[in-house]
Each structure stands twice: as C-alpha cells, then as structure tokens.
Amino acid sequence: MLADFYVERLVGVLERMPIERAVLDLFCELTLAAGLGGEVADVGCGTGRLLPYLAGRGLSPRGADLSPGMVRVATRDHPGFTIEQADLRSLPYPDASLAGVVCWYSLIFLPPEARPAAFGELGRVVKPGGHLACAFKDGDGTLRRDGAATKLLGVNFDRYWLSAAEMEERLAAAGFATVFRGGRPPEEGEIVPQGYLIARRVAA
Numbered sequence: 001m002l003a004d005f006y007v008e009r010l011v012g013v014l015e016r017m018p019i020e021r022a023v024l025d026l027f028c029e030l031t032l033a034a035g036l037g038g039e040v041a042d043v044g045c046g047t048g049r050l051l052p053y054l055a056g057r058g059l060s061p062r063g064a065d066l067s068p069g070m071v072r073v074a075t076r077d078h079p080g081f082t083i084e085q086a087d088l089r090s091l092p093y094p095d096a097s098l099a100g101v102v103c104w105y106s107l108i109f110l111p112p113e114a115r116p117a118a119f120g121e122l123g124r125v126v127k128p129g130g131h132l133a134c135a136f137k138d139g140d141g142t143l144r145r146d147g148a149a150t151k152l153l154g155v156n157f158d159r160y161w162l163s164a165a166e167m168e169e170r171l172a173a174a175g176f177a178t179v180f181r182g183g184r185p186p187e188e189g190e191i192v193p194q195g196y197l198i199a200r201r202v203a204a
C-alpha cells in the first residue's frame with residue numbers, strides 16, 4: 001500500500017537533510033518565542049515523520065492528513081500523537097486555536113480552485129502572532145503527474161510546482177506576513193528546486 005511505501009522511502013531522510021531541519025528548527029524557535037503555547041498541527045502529515053521531531057523541540061504537535069492510509073500508518077508508527085483524517089480545505093480546529101501549523105509538501109497537492117479555501121483555513125486556525133511553515137516544490141504552477149511514485153507504483157498524483165511568489169501572495173491574502181523565505185537547488189533524486197516559507201499570522 002502507498003502509505004507503507006512512503007514509510008520505507010522516508011526512513012532517515014530528515015536526518016540527511018540539514019536544510020529542512022534548520023527551517024523546522026526556526027519554526028519551532030519562533031513558535032515558542034511567540035508565547036502562544038506549543039499546540040501546533042502538521043497538516044498533510046503523511047507518515048507522521050515530523051511529529052516526533054517537532055515534539056523533540058518543545059512543541060505539542062498533532063497530525064492531519066486527507067489520506068486514510070496515511071492516517072493509519074502515522075497512527076500505527078506514532079501512537080503518542082493525535083492524528084486525524086482531515087482536508088486542508090476544512091480543518092477540524094477551532095478559530096485561532098493553534099500556535100502554528102506545518103504544511104510540509106502538502107500544499108503542492110492543491111488544485112488552483114482549492115487554494116483560496118485551504119489558505120483561508122490556515123489563516124483561520126492560527127492564532128494572531130502564530131506561525132506557519134511550509135515546504136514546497138518551487139516552480140511556475142505546472143501540474144506534474146510523472147513523479148517517482150507514479151513511475152514506481154503506476155499511480156497518478158496531481159501535484160503542482162507552486163512559485164514562491166504565489167505562495168506568499170496566498171499567505172498574505174490569508175493574513176500572514178513572511179518572516180523567512182528560503183530555497184535550495186534540487187539534490188540527488190529531485191528535479192526541481194525546493195522552497196521554504198515561514199510566515200506569521202498578523203493580528204486580525
């Protein structure tokens with residue numbers, strides 16, 4: 001099953017990616033420094049691999065993912081965390097209830113028509129002064145269906161290489177101000193630059 005394939009594929013990946021860890025570390029530090037508590041959500045958490053990492057840096061993360069299979073393996077592999085099936089477009093959290101949200105390569109699955117609702121939800125659930133961290137494939141909005149998983153599994157994934165400019169525009173429209181923007185060239189096995197943004201929810 002696809003979720004188990006991802007579990008195996010992602011073993012040790014974060015440990016080998018100091019840039020990704022550095023961005024997540026910055027998110028953790030900014031979140032704790034904001035003084036809004038440590039309740040954060042990893043939305044599109046997939047296998048849940050980031051949950052122990054965030055918890056190890058002082059946060060109290062919960063996970064959410066659209067895929068029941070991902071929720072199943074994340075719950076199996078990380079039993080100490082609350083992990084729910086949920087859609088970015090309709091998050092199961094009260095207004096202004098979270099000190100932060102992580103969207104690590106999950107926003108790239110949103111088709112254009114779904115983006116306003118999803119970014120709006122992120123703005124709704126994050127407390128003013130709270131933070132959002134996201135990783136994405138930095139491109140021109142092109143739809144991709146021919147990724148490594150497609151080749152290996154024969155499954156089509158609609159993914160979009162969203163430009164950093166579009167990400168920032170959509171975050172701004174949802175009430176976020178950029179506090180960090182970064183990127184790196186593709187590394188081995190990647191074919192597109194990776195983008196990283198951290199943004200702060202401004203007061204309503």
Ligand SMILES: C[S@@+](CC[C@H](N)C(=O)[O-])C[C@H]1O[C@@H](n2cnc3c(N)ncnc32)[C@H](O)[C@@H]1O
Binds near residue numbers: 106109
């Ligand atoms: C590339 S995986 C990344 C998983 C995890 N963030 C990580 O870094 O390992 C993207 C995840 O986003 C989830 N996803 C896609 N669309 C979603 C949506 N609309 N709402 C919530 N999760 C979604 C997928 O099910 C998948 O688990």
